[in-house]
Amino acid sequence: ECPSLTGKVDFRDVSFSYKADSPILNGVTFQAMPGEKVAIVGPTGSGKTTIVNLLTRFYEGTDGSITIDGFDIRKLNKRGLRSQIGMVLQDAHVFSGTIRENIRFGRLEATDKEVEKAARLANAADFIARLPHGYDTMLETEGSNLSHGQRQLLTIARAILADPAILILDEATSSVDTRTEMQIQQAMKTLMQGRTSFVIAHRLSTIQDADRILVIQSGRIVEQGPHEQL
Ligand code: ATP
Numbered sequence: 001e002c003p004s005l006t007g008k009v010d011f012r013d014v015s016f017s018y019k020a021d022s023p024i025l026n027g028v029t030f031q032a033m034p035g036e037k038v039a040i041v042g043p044t045g046s047g048k049t050t051i052v053n054l055l056t057r058f059y060e061g062t063d064g065s066i067t068i069d070g071f072d073i074r075k076l077n078k079r080g081l082r083s084q085i086g087m088v089l090q091d092a093h094v095f096s097g098t099i100r101e102n103i104r105f106g107r108l109e110a111t112d113k114e115v116e117k118a119a120r121l122a123n124a125a126d127f128i129a130r131l132p133h134g135y136d137t138m139l140e141t142e143g144s145n146l147s148h149g150q151r152q153l154l155t156i157a158r159a160i161l162a163d164p165a166i167l168i169l170d171e172a173t174s175s176v177d178t179r180t181e182m183q184i185q186q187a188m189k190t191l192m193q194g195r196t197s198f199v200i201a202h203r204l205s206t207i208q209d210a211d212r213i214l215v216i217q218s219g220r221i222v223e224q225g226p227h228e229q230l
Pocket of ligand 1: 018019024042043044045046047048049050051
């Protein structure tokens with residue numbers, strides 16, 4: 001079973017390797033308090049994604065400990081744990097089905113009203129309203145009839161509906177138009193409100209807004225703290 005979590009995350013001396021003999025993380029220690037926004041920055045291949053992969057138990061076999069609200073995540077029910085961690089990744093995952101079904105995937109028992117409210121909060125309601133059948137529009141495989149930005153807004157709506165205590169966000173590096181970009185930024189802000197959020201950050205503004213920044217280099221945290229202190 002997995003208790004309802006508030007989102008206090010604690011990594012203590014976490015080391016990890018995907019394969020024997022090539023350590024990817026080395027003694028990673030940090031803490032995030034409930035509701036804090038943590039920006040993870042560092043060069044490509046430094047281990048940013050690996051950190052969040054361990055939090056969701058996408059990979060296991062770490063040295064050290066990872067706890068949420070004091071619970072060792074290895075002792076939590078995996079499905080229960082993941083239901084409390086929302087993810088908005090660059091490669092926004094949508095499946096064939098209607099817009100409504102795609103958003104409701106966040107919380108299957110949600111009413112139409114709740115689905116539509118989540119879409120409004122995610123700045124997705126406008127583009128949905130312009131689709132031929134609105135919320136009942138069928139998405140093609142991988143959402144190929146939507147733009148990249150629209151897919152992002154849809155996954156943000158899904159995450160808002162799911163209402164998780166913890167979030168993992170992978171800030172997009174691919175270009176969308178300025179207006180969509182602003183909508184995505186604003187929707188992400190709404191989504192992060194009151195949740196412990198880990199953002200793999202590429203934008204200076206995201207880094208400046210973070211409560212805590214983790215600077216990763218070759219699998220180690222080389223600096224951490226708020227922006228002013230780094
Ligand atoms: P990027 O900014 O490019 O996404 P990152 O900081 O997120 O990089 P990771 O994806 O965590 O970096 O990768 C860290 C290291 O682990 C890299 O050297 C990568 O090649 C290696 N790695 C990542 N995933 C695997 C895997 N599934 N199996 C083996 N090695 C992996």
